[in-house]
Amino acid sequence: MSSVRLPDTVDLLARARTVHAAIDAADGIAPLWLATAGKGGAGKSVLSGTLARILARRGHQVLAVDSDPMPGMSHSLGVTEPAVPALLAAAEKPEGAPWRLRRGIGPARVVRDFTTPAPDGVRLLQLGKADKDGLAPVMGAFHAFLHVVHRIGDPPSLRRWTIVGDLPAGPRHPGAGISAYARLYVVLVEPTSQSALTARRILRLAREHLGADVLVVASKVADTEGRERLERLLGEAADLEIPADPAVQDAERRGLAVIDAAPDCAAVRAVQRLADVIEARRVRAA
Ligand SMILES: Nc1ncnc2c1ncn2[C@@H]1O[C@H](COP(=O)(O)OP(=O)(O)OP(=O)(O)O)[C@@H](O)[C@H]1O
Numbered sequence: 001m002s003s004v005r006l007p008d009t010v011d012l013l014a015r016a017r018t019v020h021a022a023i024d025a026a027d028g029i030a031p032l033w034l035a036t037a038g039k040g041g042a043g044k045s046v047l048s049g050t051l052a053r054i055l056a057r058r059g060h061q062v063l064a065v066d067s068d069p070m071p072g073m074s075h076s077l078g079v080t081e082p083a084v085p086a087l088l089a090a091a092e093k094p095e096g097a098p099w100r101l102r103r104g105i106g107p108a109r110v111v112r113d114f115t116t117p118a119p120d121g122v123r124l125l126q127l128g129k130a131d132k133d134g135l136a137p138v139m140g141a142f143h144a145f146l147h148v149v150h151r152i153g154d155p156p157s158l159r160r161w162t163i164v165g166d167l168p169a170g171p172r173h174p175g176a177g178i179s180a181y182a183r184l185y186v187v188l189v190e191p192t193s194q195s196a197l198t199a200r201r202i203l204r205l206a207r208e209h210l211g212a213d214v215l216v217v218a219s220k221v222a223d224t225e226g227r228e229r230l231e232r233l234l235g236e237a238a239d240l241e242i243p244a245d246p247a248v249q250d251a252e253r254r255g256l257a258v259i260d261a262a263p264d265c266a267a268v269r270a271v272q273r274l275a276d277v278i279e280a281r282r283v284r285a286a
């Protein structure tokens with residue numbers, strides 16, 4: 001595996017803050033750059049893909065950022081993943097040097113030409129998927145991905161895009177710079193002690209160290225007992241709730257995005273309410 005010197009997380013966060021401040025000063029409107037986080041299986045990919053589609057239908061130009069080497073967000077977006085990630089063609093590895101973006105290619109060009117088109121005009125930027133050989137076959141895509149997410153705010157043409165990121169499971173990734181762009185973390189939590197523990201760690205990290213806004217989403221809540229248990233385990237009430245909805249698994253079995261298979265189901269309606277809250281907060285922030 002080639003080595004590449006990645007910027008330090010502290011540098012990345014400082015850089016992201018500078019970009020955020022520059023955009024706010026220029027436009028007076030905060031860009032909507034968010035990432036979903038939470039324990040494995042909490043519902044991050046279903047939520048982020050559905051939210052990306054809903055925001056796109058409301059007029060946002062959406063970049064869906066799938067940072068998980070396991071498949072997920074493409075299903076809920078309704079995209080068939082190309083066998084080879086589009087991003088791979090944007091990278092090169094000169095003899096004896098680390099991977100880099102090909103000459104003349106920067107973040108704006110990558111978003112335009114090396115992302116996968118999804119329904120409703122969403123563009124999907126993918127890390128590249130691990131297969132039986134691990135990440136080795138897509139190492140170029142992996143490095144190009146990091147290069148782009150770390151510099152996403154540099155080109156003015158990308159600053160008006162809405163970003164919806166899907167992070168890998170667990171509390172480590174939000175602090176590792178992979179989502180330095182995020183101004184808002186949507187933290188999903190199920191009513192179990194492990195899920196609540198992971199969510200508490202992410203919330204503390206986001207609030208105290210990343211200086212990001214957070215929204216707590218109770219996921220797959222079935223009843224009042226579940227709601228109360230979750231609040232007890234988490235030590236705070238959720239801002240919103242996505243109910244346990246059989247339509248989600250039914251869509252998954254049929255290989256369809258839930259927003260296409262069951263556009264009016266309870267889970268999709270809950271994500272619409274989440275979009276309302278996110279948009280309202282954004283106006284307040286402006
Ligand atoms: N609201 C819901 N109701 C019922 N089932 C759900 C709901 N949301 C997600 N699921 C199911 O839970 C499983 C995990 O969902 P999803 O893949 O979105 O989680 P994830 O947090 O992205 O997981 P991972 O950490 O593995 O990436 C899937 O089988 C999905 O169909």
Ligand SMILES: [Mg+2]
Binds near residue numbers: 072073166
């Ligand atoms: Mg996932």
